[in-house]
Amino acid sequence: MKGRPPHRGSGGKRPPGGSRPGGKPAFASRxxxxxxxxxxxxxxxxxxxxxxxxxxxxxxxxxxxxxAPRPPRARKPAPDQAETPPPRRPAPKxxxxxxxxxxxxxxxxxxxxxSGAPPVGPTRREQRAAASATLASGVQTLTxxxxxxxxxxDRFLSVRFPQLPFTRVQSLVRKxxxxxxxxxxxxxDRLEPGSSVRVPPxxxxxxxxxxxxxxxxxxxxxFLRSLILYEDADMMIxxxxxxxxxxxxxxxVRHVDGLLEALTGPDGQRPRLVHRLDKDTAGCLIVAKTRLxxxxxxxxxxxxxxxxxxxxxxxxxxRTRQGRVSxxxxxxxxxxxxxxxxxxxHGDEGASHALTYYATVxxxxxxxxxxxxxPVTGRTHQLRAHAAHIGHPIVGDPKYFxxxxxxxxxxxxxxxxxxxxxxxxxxxxxxxxxxxxxxLPPHMAQSWNLLGFDAARYDPIVEAPxx
Numbered sequence: 014m015k016g017r018p019p020h021r022g023s024g025g026k027r028p029p030g031g032s033r034p035g036g037k038p039a040f041a042s043r044x045x046x047x048x049x050x051x052x053x054x055x056x057x058x059x060x061x062x063x064x065x066x067x068x069x070x071x072x073x074x075x076x077x078x079x080x081a082p083r084p085p086r087a088r089k090p091a092p093d094q095a096e097t098p099p100p101r102r103p104a105p106k107x108x109x110x111x112x113x114x115x116x117x118x119x120x121x122x123x124x125x126x127x128s129g130a131p132p133v134g135p136t137r138r139e140q141r142a143a144a145s146a147t148l149a150s151g152v153q154t155l156t157x158x159x160x161x162x163x164x165x166x167d168r169f170l171s172v173r174f175p176q177l178p179f180t181r182v183q184s185l186v187r188k189x190x191x192x193x194x195x196x197x198x199x200x201x202d203r204l205e206p207g208s209s210v211r212v213p214p215x216x217x218x219x220x221x222x223x224x225x226x227x228x229x230x231x232x233x234x235x236f237l238r239s240l241i242l243y244e245d246a247d248m249m250i251x252x253x254x255x256x257x258x259x260x261x262x263x264x265x266v267r268h269v270d271g272l273l274e275a276l277t278g279p280d281g282q283r284p285r286l287v288h289r290l291d292k293d294t295a296g297c298l299i300v301a302k303t304r305l306x307x308x309x310x311x312x313x314x315x316x317x318x319x320x321x322x323x324x325x326x327x328x329x330x331x332r333t334r335q336g337r338v339s340x341x342x343x344x345x346x347x348x349x350x351x352x353x354x355x356x357x358x359h360g361d362e363g364a365s366h367a368l369t370y371y372a373t374v375x376x377x378x379x380x381x382x383x384x385x386x387x388p389v390t391g392r393t394h395q396l397r398a399h400a401a402h403i404g405h406p407i408v409g410d411p412k413y414f415x416x417x418x419x420x421x422x423x424x425x426x427x428x429x430x431x432x433x434x435x436x437x438x439x440x441x442x443x444x445x446x447x448x449x450x451x452x453l454p455p456h457m458a459q460s461w462n463l464l465g466f467d468a469a470r471y472d473p474i475v476e477a478p479x480x
Contacts, residue, residue: 155210160304162206163312166191166198169210171260172285177215179260185213203315233275242297243449247306247441249284250449253298255428255456259289262351273300288314291394293409295454296323296433301441309441314391319438322474323386323396324374324453326430326460327405328416330382334373335473338399342367342392353412354398367392369399370477377464381408381422385434385474396431407431408460424463426456 161169170182170191183200185191191198192211204210243250251269253259258268273284285307287299301307313319341364343357357364368389376382382405386396394413400406401413408414408421409428421427435450453461453468461468 152214153212155212157204157206157208157210158304159206160308161204163203163308163315165200165311166193166202166204166210167200168311169204170212174215179262181215230275233272237269237272237276242451243447245440247302248287248310248447249300249302250436250447251298251300252451253290253295253433255293255295255454258292259286259298269298269300278302287311288391290433291397291429291431293429294431294433295457296451297321297436297449298433299436299438306441310438313438313441317389317480319436320479321388321433322435322472323388324432324434324457325384325386325396325400326408326457327382327384327400328380328408328414328419329405330376330379331371331373331384331403331405335477336371336403338367338369338371338403340367340399340402341365342395342398344393354392354394356398356402365392366390367395367399368480369396370474371399371403372473372477374470374472374474375464375466377466381464383461383464383466385472387474387477389480422463425460428456430457430460432457 155173157164157169161172164172167179167182167186170177170185171179174182186198186200189197190213193202193204194208195211198210237251240251240253241249242252253269258265260270261268270286273286277283282303284300284302285304287301287307287310290296290298299310301310341357341359341361342354343361343364344352345355346352359366370387370389372385374383374385384400384405386400388395392398397407397410397413401410401415406414406416408425408430410431411429432453433451435448437446437448439445440447452458458468460466
């Protein structure tokens with residue numbers, strides 16, 4: 014072979030005007046400007062082989078149809094095309110689509126024409142946003158607002174979807190169906206402002222469109238106001254009674270979170286829960302009046318700037334009058350929101366460290382003791398589980414009271430004797446401490462009177478460490 018074979022590709026440079034050296038026009042031996050075997054020619058050959066009319070089935074146009082002119086290229090046009098500019102946007106025929114109309118665009122978004130007019134209709138991003146908003150039960154991506162910063166992921170969902178049961182919220186978190194900034198979320202994770210929360214399809218039941226009864230709203234508001242121990246423009250502290258749930262759940266219709274709807278202000282601000290108490294635990298419950306106050310108060314609980322003191326009536330009298338209980342706690346049934354807590358080992362699945370200080374305030378005949386408790390951490394059923402762990406369960410506790418051959422003294426009701434007695438927390442706006450104490454609930458006041466306990470007696474737990 015004397016020389017290199019001629020180059021058959023189209024990557025080489027052409028002279029101006031679309032001609033090869035020597036004056037011979039490029040691709041003069043065949044029509045069209047595409048490759049030697051174009052998609053149009055292949056379609057026609059396939060139609061002829063089937064005995065069909067290629068013009069009826071050709072998806073890229075036909076020889077009788079004038080193809081739409083291409084937009085002008087950046088390079089200098091050919092001499093024979095320079096005097097006649099192509100039309101701006103020819104209309105395709107109704108019978109057969111033109112090549113330009115049927116060929117998919119190579120651009121990601123439509124570009125404006127030469128007149129500078131913007132493209133007609135919404136962009137693809139706007140279409141996707143509209144579709145997401147239309148699908149009420151589809152996947153949603155929520156953005157954390159600045160006043161929602163620091164909220165737990167489960168609390169965030171409860172606020173955004175009030176009709177979603179809390180057990181369903183915990184199930185979503187436990188199964189890993191939530192994503193925060195693309196990562197799997199845990200129930201205790203705290204949200205940062207601007208974070209994106211991906212929520213799977215929730216399939217929420219439609220809410221009945223019936224107006225709230227004014228009389229019921231007035232009764233609920235009056236009931237809540239009768240429980241207020243402290244109130245200002247940013248927060249209030251309620252004296253939650255025994256037996257009233259803080260949040261809704263399976264079979265729970267009346268709860269504090271639902272009653273707070275009756276205290277919605279003229280500006281639409283609805284009071285929000287900051288922390289929780291067990292259904293049968295009475296005492297101080299903090300409620301924020303604004304989102305900003307809720308976020309600030311929640312940070313106080315996380316940083317352990319809030320100080321809490323509980324009173325309890327327990328079976329027996331601890332030998333050590335003042336002590337410290339430090340264990341790991343885990344749920345017996347992880348899928349149950351109200352499951353019994355057990356003492357676990359470090360490293361066990363779902364185990365969290367729990368620390369409680371206790372002090373014996375008074376006792377009755379070595380059979381009952383009045384304990385003052387200061388929890389440093391805030392685990393589920395922490396005080397109830399710790400009291401049972403040291404051998405002195407709380408009287409009336411249906412989950413943790415397991416003392417053999419023990420009879421309830423006469424006149425004492427078989428109800429949980431646990432009171433969130435006192436709370437001291439920095440004010441969300443001024444930072445000054447707010448110190449509030451709750452009175453004994455009726456069943457505990459009756460027991461105190463029968464046992465001769467003085468509620469005004471000095472409480473030694475105040476001197477306990479804070480960590």
